[in-house]
Amino acid sequence: xxxxGILIVVSGFSGAxxxxxxxxxxxxxxxxxxxxxxxxxxxxxxxxxxxxxxxKTREAFEQMIAKGELIExxxxxxxxxxxxxxxxxxKLSEGRDVILEIEIQGARKIxxxxxxxxxxxxxTKSAQVLKERLSRRGTxxxxxxxxxxxxxxxxxxxxxxxxxxxxxxDLEICVEEIHSxxxxxxxxxxxxxxxxxxxxxxxxxxxKGE
Amino acid sequence: xxxxGILIVVSGFSGAxxxxxxxxxxxxxxxxxxxxxxxxxxxxxxxxxxxxxxxKTREAFEQMIAKGELIExxxxxxxxxxxxxxxxxxKLSEGRDVILEIEIQGARKIxxxxxxxxxxxxxTKSAQVLKERLSRRGTxxxxxxxxxxxxxxxxxxxxxxxxxxxxxxDLEICVEEIHSxxxxxxxxxxxxxxxxxxxxxxxxxxxKGE
Numbered sequence: 358x359x360x361x362g363i364l365i366v367v368s369g370f371s372g373a374x375x376x377x378x379x380x381x382x383x384x385x386x387x388x389x390x391x392x393x394x395x396x397x398x399x400x401x402x403x404x405x406x407x408x409x410x411x412x413k414t415r416e417a418f419e420q421m422i423a424k425g426e427l428i429e430x431x432x433x434x435x436x437x438x439x440x441x442x443x444x445x446x447x448k449l450s451e452g453r454d455v456i457l458e459i460e461i462q463g464a465r466k467i468x469x470x471x472x473x474x475x476x477x478x479x480x481t482k483s484a485q486v487l488k489e490r491l492s493r494r495g496t497x498x499x500x501x502x503x504x505x506x507x508x509x510x511x512x513x514x515x516x517x518x519x520x521x522x523x524x525x526x527d528l529e530i531c532v533e534e535i536h537s538x539x540x541x542x543x544x545x546x547x548x549x550x551x552x553x554x555x556x557x558x559x560x561x562x563x564x565k566g567e
Numbered sequence: 568x569x570x571x572g573i574l575i576v577v578s579g580f581s582g583a584x585x586x587x588x589x590x591x592x593x594x595x596x597x598x599x600x601x602x603x604x605x606x607x608x609x610x611x612x613x614x615x616x617x618x619x620x621x622x623k624t625r626e627a628f629e630q631m632i633a634k635g636e637l638i639e640x641x642x643x644x645x646x647x648x649x650x651x652x653x654x655x656x657x658k659l660s661e662g663r664d665v666i667l668e669i670e671i672q673g674a675r676k677i678x679x680x681x682x683x684x685x686x687x688x689x690x691t692k693s694a695q696v697l698k699e700r701l702s703r704r705g706t707x708x709x710x711x712x713x714x715x716x717x718x719x720x721x722x723x724x725x726x727x728x729x730x731x732x733x734x735x736x737d738l739e740i741c742v743e744e745i746h747s748x749x750x751x752x753x754x755x756x757x758x759x760x761x762x763x764x765x766x767x768x769x770x771x772x773x774x775k776g777e
Binding site: 478480481482483484485487488503506507509510513514516517519520521522523524534537538540541542544545546549550552553555556557559560561562563564 | 771
């Protein structure tokens with residue numbers, strides 16, 4: 358019997374290391390599948406169609422919205438980002454735990470449609486560490502760093518809606534914590550009703566002397 | 568800063584191995600404290616007052632009820648069993664995760680008073696295994712085994728109210744699963760609001776150029 362996959366939303370401050378954590382989680386454990394988002398933004402150097410994103414024209418994206426083919430979508434810096442329903446459902450039915458790396462608005466939409474989804478928020482242990490990581494990338498201008506910090510303030514207002522908080526201080530510890538949270542979620546009663554019903558029937562049978 | 572303790576209710580079929588699991592959990596991890604119940608039943612050979620139980624007369628027990636000194640209590644085979652509030656609150660404030668080994672009625676009372684309490688149900692993988700374990704103890708008559716199976720049927724009707732189901736097939740795996748569930752519960756957002764508030768304030772400070 359294939360274990361039912363769990364839908365996992367991972368959000369967190371830009372610079373908290375979500376990307377690295379996801380990569381490490383997928384490298385270490387086969388059970389996870391990263392949801393591939395559809396987007397209207399331009400591909401960056403080295404990004405692969407269907408692997409990093411499903412790159413779409415604005416028209417194609419809006420058609421997906423109209424057809425209800427996206428679980429959630431949002432507009433960010435004038436581009437659409439969305440989660441194709443078919444991909445997620447396929448992976449869940451295969452027993453994979455599907456990770457969505459999305460923001461608070463999307464997380465809310467997911468939770469309303471999939472109440473059993475697990476919402477994780479990744480943070481650094483301090484804002485200073487966050488700023489240092491954003492600066493150290495070296496690829497961003499001061500303006501962009503400030504934009505991201507500004508955005509982090511906004512995002513921090515929604516943290517209370519998440520189920521779990523993980524602090525990315527040590528990458529390996531953080532990855533193990535997330536894996537452990539997901540494995541524990543798999544022990545939730547709702548996923549074992551078949552076993553419960555089986556034992557219940559067996560007990561009744563034993564008492565009848567079957 | 569002392570991490571806040573979590574209240575854990577462990578229930579399960581008689582014969583599922585709760586006692587052994589608890590012993591192993593306490594042996595391996597210092598963070599756990601077993602709640603000591605008050606009871607009016609007679610001490611068994613080797614049981615120590617204040618360690619295994621607080622043995623009470625019926626009058627003393629009913630006085631504790633009247634004074635509101637018990638979080639929950641129940642009557643089972645004509646004896647009272649209850650959880651003294653003071654002991655539990657003391658351990659929680661010390662940062663210990665307090666385990667209550669009680670039944671469904673008690674579990675319900677705990678959950679209504681402590682909504683953040685974690686309710687675990689321990690089962691064997693089949694009713695047959697349960698019956699074998701009960702028989703193998705050798706200390707119980709067939710009548711008592713049947714009583715316990717009967718009780719197991721009743722208890723199985725309340726399983727849906729628990730948060731997690733753990734299968735005690737391999738003791739060590741089961742103990743690690745429980746520990747992992749509790750550690751994951753400690754990652755719940757509600758326990759980290761102090762950190763969230765701190766990072767939020769720091770972020771605002773960084774943007775103001777402090």
